[in-house]
Ligand SMILES: [Zn+2]
């Protein structure tokens with residue numbers, strides 16, 4: 869369970885009303901959190917899953933956690949997994965992989 873910088877963010881992130889399956893298809897949703905990358909993004913409602921990554925919270929102004937995108941690719945590479953070709957392990961599809969020991 870990811871903790872957020874403030875209540876406004878916690879209320880807004882990955883929300884969806886009961887009429888849409890995902891926050892990307894819900895016009896009311898503003899912010900998506902990519903759990904595996906620890907990236908917050910403003911949702912672009914173009915029918916896809918595009919978002920613009922943000923570094924600061926739009927509500928409280930605090931700096932958001934550092935993106936783990938590079939580390940995600942590093943860790944997969946270390947395991948010999950090609951994220952574009954091989955099946956990505958379940959732990960790497962959300963934030964569980966972050967609990968694995970960090971390589972120094
Ligand atoms: Zn905030």
Ligand SMILES: [Zn+2]
Pocket residue numbers: 884885886887888893894895896
């Ligand atoms: Zn909706």
